[in-house]
Amino acid sequence: LLGMQSISATPDSAFIARGTPEYMAPEACKGDEVAASDIWGVGISMIEVVTGKTPWERLGNVNKFIANLGSDETMVPNIPKNLDLDLEDLLVACLRRDPAMRPTASEALQFAFFQ
Numbered sequence: 001l002l003g004m005q006s007i008s009a010t011p012d013s014a015f016i017a018r019g020t021p022e023y024m025a026p027e028a029c030k031g032d033e034v035a036a037s038d039i040w041g042v043g044i045s046m047i048e049v050v051t052g053k054t055p056w057e058r059l060g061n062v063n064k065f066i067a068n069l070g071s072d073e074t075m076v077p078n079i080p081k082n083l084d085l086d087l088e089d090l091l092v093a094c095l096r097r098d099p100a101m102r103p104t105a106s107e108a109l110q111f112a113f114f115q
Contacts, residue, residue, distance in 0.1 A: 021062050021069075022054040027099050029070030036099035039108065043094030044077060046087070051080050073097060086113040 025040035027033065047055045055077035059065045069075055079091050090111045096102050103111070 021059060021066055022056055024066065024069065025099065026069050026075070026097050029066045034099050035104070036102040039094050039102045039105065040099070042108070043091050046091060046094070047077065047080065050083065050087070055079065084113070086111065089113070 023041040023044045025033075025037035028037045028040075044054055056065070057078070076097060077095055079088060079095070083091070090108065090113045093101075093103050093111070094108065108114075
């Protein structure tokens with residue numbers, strides 16, 4: 001994993017989020033970090049590269065943001081309008097809430113954006 005995010009259990013079985021919340025994948029917010037969690041983080045990073053900011057307008061309370069992102073199935077990042085369609089396709093794939101539906105790094109590199 002890229003190390004952009006991590007979750008560790010504490011003795012009382014609660015989870016402590018480590019990393020930058022804006023880049024955390026929904027599953028990582030619940031303590032279920034997988035390789036696809038980093039693909040989510042790459043998608044968020046690409047939006048920041050293009051726009052100069054993360055797609056989350058305002059985080060507010062960080063703990064609430066993490067809890068909401070982990071549980072609210074409708075919570076997805078805003079993908080900027082007027083992007084190159086190849087980049088938009090890549091971002092949509094990288095930012096799927098279901099980590100099993102995100103491309104692997106090798107698959108992502110096969111998207112038209114990188115060709």
